[in-house]
Every structure is written in C-alpha cells, then in structure tokens.
Amino acid sequence: MNNLYIETRDPLFGIIVFFALIFIIAFFSYWWGRYKTKDDSKYLDTFIKNLNTVPADGEIKTIIYDGNVSNHSWLILAQSYIQQGHYEKAIEIYQSILEVEKDTRQQQSIAILLGQAYFKAGFLERSKEIFTKILQHAPRTPNALYSLLLVYDRLKEYKKALDVLEPLHELDEEITHEKRYLECAYLLQRHDVSQKEKAKKLLDVYTQSRSLCYIIFEYLFRVDAAMAWQHLHHDDYRRVSDILWYLPQDKLSMEILTADSYLRELFSAKGVLALAISSNIFELDILIKLQRSHHQGACLQFEYLCQKCKHTFPFSFHRCPHCHSIGSVIPQMMLTKDHFEENYTF
Numbered sequence: 001m002n003n004l005y006i007e008t009r010d011p012l013f014g015i016i017v018f019f020a021l022i023f024i025i026a027f028f029s030y031w032w033g034r035y036k037t038k039d040d041s042k043y044l045d046t047f048i049k050n051l052n053t054v055p056a057d058g059e060i061k062t063i064i065y066d067g068n069v070s071n072h073s074w075l076i077l078a079q080s081y082i083q084q085g086h087y088e089k090a091i092e093i094y095q096s097i098l099e100v101e102k103d104t105r106q107q108q109s110i111a112i113l114l115g116q117a118y119f120k121a122g123f124l125e126r127s128k129e130i131f132t133k134i135l136q137h138a139p140r141t142p143n144a145l146y147s148l149l150l151v152y153d154r155l156k157e158y159k160k161a162l163d164v165l166e167p168l169h170e171l172d173e174e175i176t177h178e179k180r181y182l183e184c185a186y187l188l189q190r191h192d193v194s195q196k197e198k199a200k201k202l203l204d205v206y207t208q209s210r211s212l213c214y215i216i217f218e219y220l221f222r223v224d225a226a227m228a229w230q231h232l233h234h235d236d237y238r239r240v241s242d243i244l245w246y247l248p249q250d251k252l253s254m255e256i257l258t259a260d261s262y263l264r265e266l267f268s269a270k271g272v273l274a275l276a277i278s279s280n281i282f283e284l285d286i287l288i289k290l291q292r293s294h295h296q297g298a299c300l301q302f303e304y305l306c307q308k309c310k311h312t313f314p315f316s317f318h319r320c321p322h323c324h325s326i327g328s329v330i331p332q333m334m335l336t337k338d339h340f341e342e343n344y345t346f
C-alpha cells in the first residue's frame with residue numbers, strides 16, 4: 001500500500017493519468033457529438049417527412065380546434081402548402097382558422113388569403129364570392145379589391161374589372177396601366193364595335209403609350225397586317241417575334257422585312273428571305289446556316305418569359321399567371337426538330 005502510494009506520486013504516473021483523462025474526455029466528446037448529429041438528423045428527417053406529408057382530411061381541422069398551435073404557425077404552413085400546390089390543404093387551414101378566430105380584422109385578412117387560395121386553385125366563382133362578401137362589409141380594402149379585379153380578369157369579365165378600378169382609384173392606388181389594359185381587353189371583347197374601330201382605338205393606345213404591344217399587335221396583324229406593319233415600332237419587333245414568325249406569307253411586307261436587320265435575320269432563318277448570312281441570336285444563326293446549306297431538320301418554337309418575375313410559360317399571356325404583371329411577356333426562341341412545327345402549327 002505504501003509502495004503504491006509512493007508510485008502514485010511518481011511524476012510518470014501523473015502524466016499517464018493526465019493523458020488517460022484527455023483520452024476519456026476526447027472519447028466522450030466524440031461519442032456525444034456522433035450521438036447528437038444522429039439525433040438531429042433523425043429529428044430533421046422526421047420534421048421534413050411530416051412537412052411533406054399532407055395530413056388526412058379533417059386532421060388539420062381537429063388540430064386547429066385543439067388550439068395547441070398558434071394561428072401564425074398555421075398561416076405559415078398554409079403558405080407552404082400553397083407553394084407546394086396543395087391548395088386544398090391551405091383552404092382547409094384558412095377555413096378552420098376562420099371558424100375559431102374571433103378578431104374581425106384577423107378574420108378579414110384570413111378571408112382574403114382564403115379567396116386568393118381559391119383563385120390559385122382555379123375555383124374562380126368561389127373566390128369571387130369571398131371577395132364580394134369581404135367588400136360588402138369593408139369596401140375600402142385595396143387587397144380585396146385588387147384580388148377581385150384579378151378574378152374578373154381571369155373570368156374575362158372585363159367590364160366588371162373596370163368597375164373595380166374606380167374604388168381603387170379613390171383609395172389613391174395606381175391604376176393607369178390596369179385601366180389601359182382592361183379597356184383594351186374589353187374593347188376586343190365587344191361585339192358592338194367594328195374591327196376597323198377596334199384597330200383604330202388600339203393603335204391610338206399604342207402610339208400614345210407605347211405599351212401593350214403584344215395584345216394590340218396580336219389583333220392588328222390578324223385583322224389588318226398592312227396597318228400593323230406600318231405602325232409597329234422596330235424596337236418592338238422582338239416583343240412580338242412569335243406573331244411575326246407565324247404570319248402567313250400574304251401578310252408579310254417585303255419592303256419592311258428587307259429594311260430591318262432583325263427582320264432580315266428572322267425571315268432568313270425561316271427561309272422567306274436569303275438576305276442574312278449570320279445572326280448574333282444563336283437560334284437564328286443556326287437556322288440561317290441550315291437554310292443556306294439547304295438543310296432541313298430544325299425550326300423555331302417559342303416559350304414565354306415574364307420580364308418581371310422571370311417565370312417562363314409554354315403559352316403567351318397578357319397578364320403574367322404568376323406575378324400578374326401586365327405586358328411583361330417576351331417570346332423566347334427555342335430550336336426544335338422540324339417535324340414538331342409541322343405537327344403543331346395551325
């Protein structure tokens with residue numbers, strides 16, 4: 001025992017104990033780290049799984065009624081469902097919160113979200129009903145007014161959409177662009193106005209504002225191509241490049257095509273002209289070279305970019321389906337196999 005006591009006082013023994021302690025601490029520290037990482041990972045996996053799993057019908061309602069989760073959290077979850085395209089779940093959340101919410105202002109905000117969710121889900125009549133009801137109680141609600149305007153626009157009820165602009169204007173909201181667009185859309189829809197009169201009015205809008213190029217020239221090239229060529233500003237050729245590309249031969253103005261470098265490239269790529277030997281636009285350059293070497297096999301298709309939100313769509317639009325901007329569409333060229341055009345153009 002005495003020997004042991006002496007040995008433990010040996011400096012070498014102290015060093016051994018010191019390193020042993022370091023080893024034990026390092027080992028436990030490593031083990032704890034591994035355990036925590038595994039635990040966190042398991043927790044995250046479960047969390048993400050739960051987030052991606054859509055609760056069964058009625059489950060959300062039951063949890064909201066229990067009141068264990070705040071409405072704020074439910075609203076975040078509903079937003080997440082909307083982003084994932086689970087509109088029916090977002091609608092269920094908004095409806096259930098509305099049933100338990102007592103505060104009138106909160107009810108109004110959530111009712112607007114509910115109407116917007118119905119709009120995104122494509123239930124336009126239901127959406128219209130909700131915004132109309134909100135505005136009966138609170139007519140000076142810009143958010144509800146603008147949402148109702150979007151519903152009328154989607155339903156092509158342009159006259160009613162124009163009526164909504166009036167209260168928005170009274171609330172000092174900027175409506176110039178909306179008004180101009182809705183007036184054009186309503187004009188195009190009217191049966192009591194002649195084609196000539198429509199063309200003249202649309203042209204007036206274009207020359208005065210240099211806006212709404214796509215909707216105006218889509219119509220003008222259909223009813224009076226000569227007039228359209230005469231007034232379309234060369235800066236706007238690219239904004240309607242798909243309309244120009246698909247124009248039938250008898251609607252082309254050779255005088256204008258040959259006078260503009262972009263049009264020379266576009267129509268040389270199509271094979272209508274042979275005046276360009278190259279282009280800075282990749283798709284046109286390839287097509288021009290194919291035309292010059294008498295090779296077939298490729299043609300041009302278009303997709304449509306919203307300049308504002310940068311979303312692309314396979315169809316053209318006057319109001320962006322994503323961010324609701326007006327006149328933000330830009331046709332984007334895409335090279336495709338030639339047979340695609342033969343099958344799908346009409």
Ligand SMILES: [Zn+2]
Nearest residue numbers: 306309320323
């Ligand atoms: Zn957009």
